[in-house]
Amino acid sequence: MSPDLAFILTLALRMAVTAAFVVSASVITERSGPVIGALIATLPISAGPSYVFLALDHDAAFIAEGALASLPINAVTIFLGLTYVMLAQRRSAAVSFTGAVAVWIALAALSRTVHWSLAGGVIANVIAFAIGLPLLRRFRHVKMPLITRRWYDIPLRALLVSTLVATVTTVSGWVGPSISGTIALFPVVFTSMMLILHPRIGGPATAAVQRMGPDGVGHRDCRAASRRTAVRISGRPKSCADGLRELESRTVVERAEKA
16 A cells, blocks of 8 residues: 555544544534533544544654643633624624634734743633633623524534544644644634524624633643643533523523413
8 A cells, every 4th residue: 555545544534533523422412411411512522633643643742742832722712702702793704703713813823932831821721711701701691592403513513623633633743743732722613613603593692602612611721731741630511512502491491481
């Protein structure tokens, strides 16, 4: 077998494994109770497979440096969510999505100019949460229309995550651990939710769903730190999916009371 063919087959297998993981996590999240659903939905379904495959190709020092670079990107993701939530109140899906991703790219590039330590990455996240959570709190209470999942929702999410994983594992040998760790933490799940939900239920309702995201990102911070320090940090997350269920349930109750 030629090296090129072996590379293509390996890459295809990795994408297929990642897609299967995303689909399984999404289906289980939709069908399980809120606690189990929250635990599953806040799994690092893009960063996790990326790091597994990176670990197969690189040594421990590469993974440790990549995880350290990933830690401040969680803080950057908070500002992506904050930007989207603010813009989505009055702007279209395209404007809100583009503005949020532009902020993420700018802050991620800025973060690469800093030589991060573990303590510095944790402090950056604490500051981001201290700024973002109070500002996002007022966007929680929105009447949520009943949502019907379309057939392409989960395949689209699986395709996006698989593409991200394939990109990270393919370019990691050229760009090094720092950039690999940064790309691995691109919030592909959050951004796919923006593209899927905003045209369907409107900006304010989608923003309310996105507002639940920082709680899950906080637990991802713990995972990134544990990769660096080999310490397991656990907690009880509250996910976007869990928040969406709460909003949907509240709407159903309100409609029943009015009827």
